[in-house]
Amino acid sequence: MLHPHTKGAAVQNNPHTTLVTPTAPIAAETHGGRAKCLQRLVRLDLPVPRTVALSFQAVDRIGQGHLPDVEKVVAEFPEGALMCVRPSSQDPDWGGPGAVMNIGINTAKYESFCDTMGEDAASALYTRFVQSYAVHVARLDPDIFDDVSGDPRSALGQSLHAYEAEMEEPFPQDRAAQLSAVLLSMSRAWHGTSARLLRQAKGAPADAGLGLVVQQMAFGVGHGTSGTGVLQLVSSDTGLPQVTGRYKSQSQGRDGLEEKTAMYLTRDPRGPSLQDIEPEVFETLIGHAQLMRTKLRAEMQVEFVLEDGTLHILDGVRVARSSQAAVHIAVALADDGIIPREEALMRVEPRTLSELLHRQVAPGAKRDVIGSGIAASPGAATGRIVFNAADAQASASRNEPCILVRRETSPEDIRGMQAAHAVLTERGGITSHAAVIGRGMGLPCVVGASNLRFNLKRRTITSADGRVFNAGDEITIDGTSGEVLVGAPAMREAALDDTFKRFMIWAEEVADIGIRANADTPADAQTAHHFRAEGIGLCRTEHMFFEPGRMTVMREMIFANTGEDRRAVLERLLPMQRNDFKQLFRIMEGKPVSIRLFDPPLHEFLPTDKAGQRELADALDLPLSAVTRRIEELSEYNPMLGMRGVRLGVTVPEIYEMQARAIFEATVEVSRDGAPVVPEVMIPLVSTRREVELVKTAVDAVAAAVSSETDTDFDFHLGVMVETPRAALRAAEIAPYCSFLSFGTNDLTQMTYGLSRDDAGRFMSAYVQRGVFAEDPFHVMDTDGVGELVKLGATRGRMAQPGVTLSVCGEHGGNPESIAFCREVGFDYVSCSPFRVPVARLAAAQLAIKDKLGL
Incomplete structure (x- = not known):
C-alpha cells in the first residue's frame, strides 16, 4: 500500500514543498483546500498515497521560471513510482488546471509495466500521459491524435510518433524533467488571462493563489480487481x-x-x-x-x-449540492451533533434559498436562449405568449399557462399578472412595477429585455438572431438567470419541506433584526404568514383599487367636482377597503400591519387609449370631450415627482379619510374576534413637517370618530415613509409626530441619484461593467450616498424621538448586503417581498452569528 511516512523526508521542513504528514506546515490559505484535506485524511490514518504539497508562493515562483528543487521532490517517492499533479486552490469552486497523471513513465518503465500489469494496461497508461503532456504541457493541438487507432500498443506508437513529428524531438524520458515541465505548465495556466477572468467570475480575488499536490500514482489498471x-x-x-x-x-x-x-x-x-x-x-x-x-x-x-x-x-x-441538499445536509450534521446549529446556518448561502422557494429550470436541461434581461423575480415558468391582461385572464380561464409580454407593466396589468405564470418586459429595472409586483407574488419575471424586439401591434417578439415568436408560441421565463428560452425545458419543483421549516426556525431564533414582508393582498399576507414574517412592513393600498368593480368607482371619484361629491363616491369603496384590511389583520393574527395610504398619481386610473376613453365616457354618462379634458388636466410631465402620495392626501383629503376609517373600523371588528390589532398608518412621500401635521390631524379625527361610534378604544401608530432626501435631512422635525420612520429606499435611491428606476435598466449593466457603479444601486443599497442619507435620517429622528421605530421597506430589505447596513445603523426591522423573507432572515441570522464570533 502507498502510505505516507515521515522518515527520510528531504522536503518535509520546507514549508513550500512539503511532504504531507500529520504535522506538516500546511494550511488552506497557503497550500489550498485539497492539500489541507489530504493532510486531514492522513491524520485519520486513511490509505492516502504519498503526497508532496507545493505552496501558493512556490507555484507563483514556478510561473516566473524559478523551479523548486524538483530532484528532491522526486526523491520523496519510491524509485520508479509514477506521479500525478493536481491543483489545490483555496476554494474548490475556483477551479484550476486539469490533473496530469502517469508522470514518470518512459519507454523503460513501460516495458517493465508490460511484465507486471499486462501490455494493454501499460500501453493505456503511457498513451494517456503522452497525449496529456502533448496537449497541456507542450501546447500541441489535440487534433494531431485524431487518427490514432488500433490496439493499445499500436495506439501508443502512433501517439509517440505524432508528438515527435510535431515537436521534432524525442518524447522526454527523465522523470524529474517531466515533472518540472508539468509544474511550469500548470502554474502558467493558472496565471493566464482567461483563467483569471473565469475564476474572478466565480468570486475569487484577482490575486488568488494556486497550490499543487504531487501524489504517487495508485493504478486503477492491471491485474485483479482494479x-x-x-x-x-x-x-x-x-x-x-x-x-x-x-x-x-x-x-x-x-x-x-x-x-x-x-x-x-x-x-x-x-x-x-x-x-x-x-x-x-x-x-x-x-x-x-x-x-x-x-x-x-x-x-x-x-x-x-x-x-x-x-x-x-x-x-x-x-x-x-443543490440548494435543497445544502439545507438537508446542514440540518442533518447539526442533528447528529457533528456541528452546532449556528454553524449549520452559516453553511447555506442566503441567496440560494430562492431556488428552494420557486420552480427552477432543471440543472443540465437544454437551454435555447433567445434573449436576456434583468433577473427581476426568481423562479421559472413555461407558457404561451400573450400580450395583454385580458388575454392572460382568458388563458387562465382555460387552464392554459401563459407568459404576459408587455413593453412595461402598469397597475392596470395586475389582473393579467395574477393570471399569468410569468412576466417579460422590454423596459424596466430591478425596482420597476413588474419587478416589485412579480417578487411580491412569487411570479418569475425578466425585465429590461432590450435585446429582444417587441412589436405589440403585430403581437410578436423577435430575437437577436432573427427568430420571430408570435402570440400563442411557447417560451420559458427564467427569472433566476434573467434568460428567455424557447419551449419547455425540464423543471425542478420548489422544495419547502419540514427540514427547511426547522432550518428557518433556527435562523429566526438567532437573528437580532426583525423581518417583515411587503404584502398588498390576502394572498401576499398568507405567503408572509407561511414564511413566519414578523408582520407586514408595507401594504400598498393602491393595488386594492385596480379590481374591476373598484376601478369604475375610483374613476367616478376622480371626475367628482366637490369634496362632498368625492366623499359620496368613496362611501361605496369604504366597505371594500374595510374588508381588505379585515382579511389582512386576521391572516396576520395580531402581528403588526403597516398600511401605506394611497400613493400613485390619479392619472394611473384613467385610460390612455381612445377606446378606453370612449368606454369611460359611456360608463359615466359624460361627453367624450369632458373625459379627455379631465385626463389632460391630470397629466404630468414627471408624475413620479408630481401629485402623488401625501400631496394627494393634503389636496384631496377625502381619500385618506376614507382609508383611515376603513382601517379603524376593520381594527375594531377584528379585535373583537381575536388578538388585539394595532394598525400602523403610514404617510407616503413626505417632505415637510407641515404635511405630517395636516394628515395626522385628519387621521386622529377619524380615529376619534370611529372610537365614539363603536364605543371602543383602540391603539394605532402613525408614521411616515422616508423616501425623499429632504425627509431624511429634516427627520428631526418630522419624527416627533411619528411612531415610526420607514425608509422607502426605492424612491430614495431614485431621487438621490436622479435616476429613473424604471429606465435605468437600459444602461445599468454597462455602468456596472465599466466600474461607474459597483452594483446596481436599486439592487444593493448604495451605502455611501443613499446610506449616508439613511444614517442622517435615522440619527436625527432618534435624537428628536428616542423611541421611534426605524425600518427599511424598499426592495433593499431583502438584500443581504443591505440588511448588514441596516443592522449596523440600528434599525428595528427590514421588510421585503414575501418570497424574500427566508433569504432576509438567514442573512440576518448569519450577521448575528458573525458578530457573536467576532468575525
Missing part, C-alpha cells in the same frame, strides 16, 4: 442519505464514471456493482466515508482507486 470511482453518502439533489457514485473497472481518474460501462456501487438489478464483486472493500469504503463525515464535519465525496483489490483514497471533496 479501477477508480467516487462515493458519497447523500444525494446531491436532495441531501437525503443515499450511497451514490460510480465505479469503473480498469480506468484512471474520473474519465469513465459517466460511461455506460461504469458499475454501480450498491447492489442494483440493472447491472453488476462494487458491492457484489468486492463486498469487503465496499464496506471499508463506507466506513472511510462515515469517518470523513464525522471528523471533517461535512458530507464528502470520496475519490478512490482499487489496485489489485487494495483500496487507496486519493482525495475527499465536499459533496456538490
Whole structure:
C-alpha cells in the first residue's frame, strides 16, 4: 500500500514543498483546500498515497521560471513510482488546471509495466500521459491524435510518433524533467488571462493563489480487481442519505464514471456493482466515508482507486449540492451533533434559498436562449405568449399557462399578472412595477429585455438572431438567470419541506433584526404568514383599487367636482377597503400591519387609449370631450415627482379619510374576534413637517370618530415613509409626530441619484461593467450616498424621538448586503417581498452569528 511516512523526508521542513504528514506546515490559505484535506485524511490514518504539497508562493515562483528543487521532490517517492499533479486552490469552486497523471513513465518503465500489469494496461497508461503532456504541457493541438487507432500498443506508437513529428524531438524520458515541465505548465495556466477572468467570475480575488499536490500514482489498471470511482453518502439533489457514485473497472481518474460501462456501487438489478464483486472493500469504503463525515464535519465525496483489490483514497471533496441538499445536509450534521446549529446556518448561502422557494429550470436541461434581461423575480415558468391582461385572464380561464409580454407593466396589468405564470418586459429595472409586483407574488419575471424586439401591434417578439415568436408560441421565463428560452425545458419543483421549516426556525431564533414582508393582498399576507414574517412592513393600498368593480368607482371619484361629491363616491369603496384590511389583520393574527395610504398619481386610473376613453365616457354618462379634458388636466410631465402620495392626501383629503376609517373600523371588528390589532398608518412621500401635521390631524379625527361610534378604544401608530432626501435631512422635525420612520429606499435611491428606476435598466449593466457603479444601486443599497442619507435620517429622528421605530421597506430589505447596513445603523426591522423573507432572515441570522464570533 502507498502510505505516507515521515522518515527520510528531504522536503518535509520546507514549508513550500512539503511532504504531507500529520504535522506538516500546511494550511488552506497557503497550500489550498485539497492539500489541507489530504493532510486531514492522513491524520485519520486513511490509505492516502504519498503526497508532496507545493505552496501558493512556490507555484507563483514556478510561473516566473524559478523551479523548486524538483530532484528532491522526486526523491520523496519510491524509485520508479509514477506521479500525478493536481491543483489545490483555496476554494474548490475556483477551479484550476486539469490533473496530469502517469508522470514518470518512459519507454523503460513501460516495458517493465508490460511484465507486471499486462501490455494493454501499460500501453493505456503511457498513451494517456503522452497525449496529456502533448496537449497541456507542450501546447500541441489535440487534433494531431485524431487518427490514432488500433490496439493499445499500436495506439501508443502512433501517439509517440505524432508528438515527435510535431515537436521534432524525442518524447522526454527523465522523470524529474517531466515533472518540472508539468509544474511550469500548470502554474502558467493558472496565471493566464482567461483563467483569471473565469475564476474572478466565480468570486475569487484577482490575486488568488494556486497550490499543487504531487501524489504517487495508485493504478486503477492491471491485474485483479482494479479501477477508480467516487462515493458519497447523500444525494446531491436532495441531501437525503443515499450511497451514490460510480465505479469503473480498469480506468484512471474520473474519465469513465459517466460511461455506460461504469458499475454501480450498491447492489442494483440493472447491472453488476462494487458491492457484489468486492463486498469487503465496499464496506471499508463506507466506513472511510462515515469517518470523513464525522471528523471533517461535512458530507464528502470520496475519490478512490482499487489496485489489485487494495483500496487507496486519493482525495475527499465536499459533496456538490443543490440548494435543497445544502439545507438537508446542514440540518442533518447539526442533528447528529457533528456541528452546532449556528454553524449549520452559516453553511447555506442566503441567496440560494430562492431556488428552494420557486420552480427552477432543471440543472443540465437544454437551454435555447433567445434573449436576456434583468433577473427581476426568481423562479421559472413555461407558457404561451400573450400580450395583454385580458388575454392572460382568458388563458387562465382555460387552464392554459401563459407568459404576459408587455413593453412595461402598469397597475392596470395586475389582473393579467395574477393570471399569468410569468412576466417579460422590454423596459424596466430591478425596482420597476413588474419587478416589485412579480417578487411580491412569487411570479418569475425578466425585465429590461432590450435585446429582444417587441412589436405589440403585430403581437410578436423577435430575437437577436432573427427568430420571430408570435402570440400563442411557447417560451420559458427564467427569472433566476434573467434568460428567455424557447419551449419547455425540464423543471425542478420548489422544495419547502419540514427540514427547511426547522432550518428557518433556527435562523429566526438567532437573528437580532426583525423581518417583515411587503404584502398588498390576502394572498401576499398568507405567503408572509407561511414564511413566519414578523408582520407586514408595507401594504400598498393602491393595488386594492385596480379590481374591476373598484376601478369604475375610483374613476367616478376622480371626475367628482366637490369634496362632498368625492366623499359620496368613496362611501361605496369604504366597505371594500374595510374588508381588505379585515382579511389582512386576521391572516396576520395580531402581528403588526403597516398600511401605506394611497400613493400613485390619479392619472394611473384613467385610460390612455381612445377606446378606453370612449368606454369611460359611456360608463359615466359624460361627453367624450369632458373625459379627455379631465385626463389632460391630470397629466404630468414627471408624475413620479408630481401629485402623488401625501400631496394627494393634503389636496384631496377625502381619500385618506376614507382609508383611515376603513382601517379603524376593520381594527375594531377584528379585535373583537381575536388578538388585539394595532394598525400602523403610514404617510407616503413626505417632505415637510407641515404635511405630517395636516394628515395626522385628519387621521386622529377619524380615529376619534370611529372610537365614539363603536364605543371602543383602540391603539394605532402613525408614521411616515422616508423616501425623499429632504425627509431624511429634516427627520428631526418630522419624527416627533411619528411612531415610526420607514425608509422607502426605492424612491430614495431614485431621487438621490436622479435616476429613473424604471429606465435605468437600459444602461445599468454597462455602468456596472465599466466600474461607474459597483452594483446596481436599486439592487444593493448604495451605502455611501443613499446610506449616508439613511444614517442622517435615522440619527436625527432618534435624537428628536428616542423611541421611534426605524425600518427599511424598499426592495433593499431583502438584500443581504443591505440588511448588514441596516443592522449596523440600528434599525428595528427590514421588510421585503414575501418570497424574500427566508433569504432576509438567514442573512440576518448569519450577521448575528458573525458578530457573536467576532468575525
